[in-house]
Every structure is written in structure tokens, then in C-alpha cells.
Amino acid sequence: MNLRQELFDSALWLAQAFFGSFLFLIILTMLLIKFSRWGKQFWQLTADYIDLKNNLKAIILFMVIVLLSLMAVRLSVLFSNWYNTMYTALQEMNVNTFWSSIALFTVLASIHIVLSLTNFYLSQRFIIQWRIKLNQRFIDRWTANRTYYKTQYSYNQLDNPDQRIQQDIQSFVASTLSFSTGLISAITSIVAFTLILWNLSGPLSVFNVEIPHGMVFISFSYVLIASLFAFKIGRPLINLNFLSEKLNANYRYSLIRIKEYAESIAFYKGEKTERNILLNQFDQVIANVWQIVYRTLKFSGFNFVVSQTSVIFPFLIQAGRFFSQQISLGDLMQTANVFGQLDSALSFFRNSYDNFASYKATLDRLTGFNSAMRSAEQLPMPTIHEHSDRLQVSNLTVKTPTYTTLIKQLTLDLRPDSRLLIQGPSGVGKTTLLRTFAGLWAYADGEIATPSNALFLSQKPYLPQGSLLAALYYPNEAPEKADYQHEEAVLQKVALAHLSEKLTRNEEWSQILSLGEQQRIAFARVLLNKPQIIFLDEASASMDEGLEDAMYRLLLQELPNSTVISVGHRSTLKRFHTNLLHIEQDGGWYLENV
Numbered sequence: 001m002n003l004r005q006e007l008f009d010s011a012l013w014l015a016q017a018f019f020g021s022f023l024f025l026i027i028l029t030m031l032l033i034k035f036s037r038w039g040k041q042f043w044q045l046t047a048d049y050i051d052l053k054n055n056l057k058a059i060i061l062f063m064v065i066v067l068l069s070l071m072a073v074r075l076s077v078l079f080s081n082w083y084n085t086m087y088t089a090l091q092e093m094n095v096n097t098f099w100s101s102i103a104l105f106t107v108l109a110s111i112h113i114v115l116s117l118t119n120f121y122l123s124q125r126f127i128i129q130w131r132i133k134l135n136q137r138f139i140d141r142w143t144a145n146r147t148y149y150k151t152q153y154s155y156n157q158l159d160n161p162d163q164r165i166q167q168d169i170q171s172f173v174a175s176t177l178s179f180s181t182g183l184i185s186a187i188t189s190i191v192a193f194t195l196i197l198w199n200l201s202g203p204l205s206v207f208n209v210e211i212p213h214g215m216v217f218i219s220f221s222y223v224l225i226a227s228l229f230a231f232k233i234g235r236p237l238i239n240l241n242f243l244s245e246k247l248n249a250n251y252r253y254s255l256i257r258i259k260e261y262a263e264s265i266a267f268y269k270g271e272k273t274e275r276n277i278l279l280n281q282f283d284q285v286i287a288n289v290w291q292i293v294y295r296t297l298k299f300s301g302f303n304f305v306v307s308q309t310s311v312i313f314p315f316l317i318q319a320g321r322f323f324s325q326q327i328s329l330g331d332l333m334q335t336a337n338v339f340g341q342l343d344s345a346l347s348f349f350r351n352s353y354d355n356f357a358s359y360k361a362t363l364d365r366l367t368g369f370n371s372a373m374r375s376a377e378q379l380p381m382p383t384i385h386e387h388s389d390r391l392q393v394s395n396l397t398v399k400t401p402t403y404t405t406l407i408k409q410l411t412l413d414l415r416p417d418s419r420l421l422i423q424g425p426s427g428v429g430k431t432t433l434l435r436t437f438a439g440l441w442a443y444a445d446g447e448i449a450t451p452s453n454a455l456f457l458s459q460k461p462y463l464p465q466g467s468l469l470a471a472l473y474y475p476n477e478a479p480e481k482a483d484y485q486h487e488e489a490v491l492q493k494v495a496l497a498h499l500s501e502k503l504t505r506n507e508e509w510s511q512i513l514s515l516g517e518q519q520r521i522a523f524a525r526v527l528l529n530k531p532q533i534i535f536l537d538e539a540s541a542s543m544d545e546g547l548e549d550a551m552y553r554l555l556l557q558e559l560p561n562s563t564v565i566s567v568g569h570r571s572t573l574k575r576f577h578t579n580l581l582h583i584e585q586d587g588g589w590y591l592e593n594v
């Protein structure tokens, strides 16, 4: 082999293959985007990333990975030529060629190792960078404008967002890269090895008709027919894989719920019901697994038969020409090698069919997530105007998501130091009214103006993961200080002095503290944050009347200029409020001074 000539040929081959592949990839992607559903889904997730201005580095990285994949194909061509030279040397007992072949192999194998490792590293780099970007984009959208909350109410209901963000993004990115580089490698291999096989194959006689280079046609027919059957057998795997992800995610969610509601379930002795629900869901998971197993048995069984037959197929076809000494042992061995390469390249789709099935399922879940977020973002939310110091509401009508009117034409104008108690029968819309004031409720019409420095306390306070200190300052960051005398004093005021020493301890506080204690943590949060307006939705309902009394007194004493708006059923609450808003069953309301 003339090394210089070979280097020149390879460089030329690589340049042609590289530009050809890129052109092909661009045209194919455009056609898929235009004419196929999953092409459109793919574009929805990728369009932002293929941006010459902002992501030039990523695009160059992708080009380098494609170039490396093409170099791997070129290397396999060189390896196949090597087979020929090596076996011919053996047949001809040519010692010099044998040793120069061994030397050539060492060079080719070394290049192969370096190329493979570089390709692995760069591919992982590309995957990680893309994953970071996509993750960022989804998390940004999911947490912006309370989309995580609004998706509960939008038509496009969303299941298991955790799985979609944590798992699907990763597999989408990895599969996209492996499919595109796999496709390019497969196609260039097909072209390159078909040319070699063309030169190696002789005429074939069928019914006395001589077909020149017949082996090429037989090989193609063999692999194409096998692929068609494989498509047919493997097709149901698409749905089965999609279902598998969904059923497993539902099962996982039910398990998490038991941990979350452990105490309530334990009080109700609900184990039996929960167990039945879990086993029922698990049965569905297993039934689906069996379906996948049976289908995979058929699918893999077929693939095994095809790939085993492929081992002897080229020998059967070339044997006649070899024994009649028309071709050398080198030609025969190269034919076997080339056929193997051609088979695996042509079988790219057949072998990656099940991966493609789960790729489609991933695309469905990610674009479903996208559209659920979009419909949540498009929910027309009422504008909450900012008012420097008071709550003003005019002509506010609040409805349920099914458009039943809860509250009609409410008008309020509260002075900064007003304290309003909202009362009314259960289910009349009191909590929903507070949601509307917070800007969470889409099904409302009217004008609202409120100070932006507001705090909402619900019956079950939210305590974040981490220390008590973090819970006290939530949603703000807890300050880092040498001592926490101020916070300890606040804890003492809300009758939680016994927790002073545990301020910086990380525990599952929402499970350790009683509901009444958690509610007092929320009162402590108010004292530390000093909001201009405080909304309390039955925020003291789990305390005894004495404690509730003490907490309201504390609130009025420490924050005399803040507006307080409470929802509560207890009549004892009246004495801490200046106004009472009654909401009636028919949506009517009236306001009175207390």
C-alpha cells in the first residue's frame, strides 16, 4: 500500500463524504420536519439549539463528531482492504507482505483506538452541554409565571413532570446524537462497501440469465427483506415502551404519595386500600413487561436468525468462484467482511427499531410537556396592579374552572391598617378569592390592586427542605450570621422557644412538627418578613383558641400598619378584625364593620 497515496485518497474521501452527509442530513431533516409528525416534534425541541449566532460552538462540535464517525467508516474500509492483503499473503505464503500487513494493522488499530476514545469524549461533551441547555429551558418555563401551578388547571393535563424533566431530556439528547451519527455512518458505509462488493462480486446466473455483479443485488434483497419483516414484528414495541414509561411513573408516584401522606393513611388504617392500589398498578406494570418480553422474543429471535445467517451467506455465494480459483482467499475473506459491514449498515434501522420506539415515546412526552406548559402560559390571568399600601378590588367576579360563578362583582377598598375577616359557608369560594388576590386564579374578572410585599399563610404551611432557619425565612434566603438571637426571640414570641437550639438543624420539619407548630412557624415568618399585607387562610385553625388569640395579638402588636385579611370559621376571630366580608351561597356578598 502506498501510504502517501492512501492518505491523499482518504482525505479526499472524507471531504466528499463530509459535505455529502451534511447536505443529506439537512435535506432529510427539512423533509421530516415538513412531512412527519415526529419530525415536527423533533424540531420543536431542537430549533433553539441549532442557532448559528448563539450556539456556533455546539454546531462545530457536532460537525467534528460527524467527521469522526466518517473517519471510523473510512477506517473500516481500510480494514477490509487489509483483510484482503493479509489473507492473500497467507495463501501465497508471502512472508514480507504478511509482516508489512501486521505493521499496517498496528497503525490502523492505534488510529482506531484514538478515534473511538475522542469520539466518545466529544459526544459526551455535546450531550452534556445540550442537556444543560434543555434542562435550563424547561426548568425556566416550568417555574416562571407559576406554570407549575397553572398546569393543574389547564385543559392539557400533565402527568409526571418530574420524569419528563429528569429522564426524558437526557434520553432525547443522547438518542438524537446516536441516531444522526448512526444514520450518517450507515449511509456512507452502504455506499463505500457496496462499491467494494461490486468489484468483488462476479456474474450470477438465474434461470440462464446472467446478472452481472449479482451478489450485490442478492445481498441488498436479503437485508431489505429481513428489515421489512423486522419492522413489522417490532412495530408494537413503540406503544408498549410508551406505556411502560407511563405505568412505571404512575406506580412511582403512588409510592411517593404514601410516604407523603403516611400519617393520614396510618390513622385511617388505609394500608389495605393503598396496598390494593399499589398491587393493582404493579400488576399493570408487569402485564406490560410481559408483553414487551414476548414481543422482544419475536423481534430479537428474528434478528438473531438474520444475523447468524449473515455469517455464512457471503461464503455460500462466493464459494463456487473461490474453488474454481476465480478469486483469492483474500477476496473471499474481504467479501465476508464487506458483507458483514454492509449488513450492519443496512440493518441500522432494523437493529435500532426498539430504541427508535422509545425515542418516539420520549418525543411525545417532551412535546406534550411543552404544549401543557404553553396552554398554562396562555391561561388569561387577571392583571394584579401594584398599589403602594392598600388592597383595592372593583367588580371582581370569581368562577370555578367549569365557569360556575362563586363570587359576583366584589368591590373592596381597605385602608392600610384594616383587618378584614372573610366568612361564609364551606365551598363558597373563600380560598379561591385569596388565590385570586395572589394572582394564581385564572377564572376571574375585574380589577385588583394590592401591595406587592404580601405574604399568604395557608392552613397547611409549606416548610422547605433544610433547616428551621430556611423555613423561617422562606421564600427568601436565610441570612448567615454568627448568632441568631433575633430569630430565637421571634421563636419565643410564637411559643416555639423549645426549637431555638435546633434552628440550624436539617430535618424533615414538616413531618416532625405538629400542624399547630407549623402554623406558628408561619406566624414567625410573618414577623421576620414584615409584609405590608398578610393573607391568612385558616392559618391558625390547628391551634387552640388561647394560642390563636395570642398569635393574632402578636401580629397586630408587631405589625400595626399591615393589612390583615383572614379566612376563618371561628367566631372568636371577629374581635381581631375591623371588617367582616360575608360571602353567600349564590355568589352575593356584604360587608360590615365589626
Ligand SMILES: Nc1ncnc2c1ncn2[C@@H]1O[C@H](COP(=O)(O)OP(=O)(O)OP(=O)(O)O)[C@@H](O)[C@H]1O
Residues within 6 Å of the ligand: 153, 400, 401, 402, 406, 425, 426, 427, 428, 429, 430, 431, 432, 433
Ligand atoms: N381546580 C378546581 N376545579 C374545579 N373546582 C374547583 C377547583 N378549585 C376549587 N374548586 C371549587 O370551587 C369552590 C370553592 O372552593 P374554595 O376552596 O374556595 O371554598 P372555601 O369557601 O374556601 O371552602 P372551605 O370553607 O371548605 O375551605 C368549591 O366548590 C370547589 O370545589
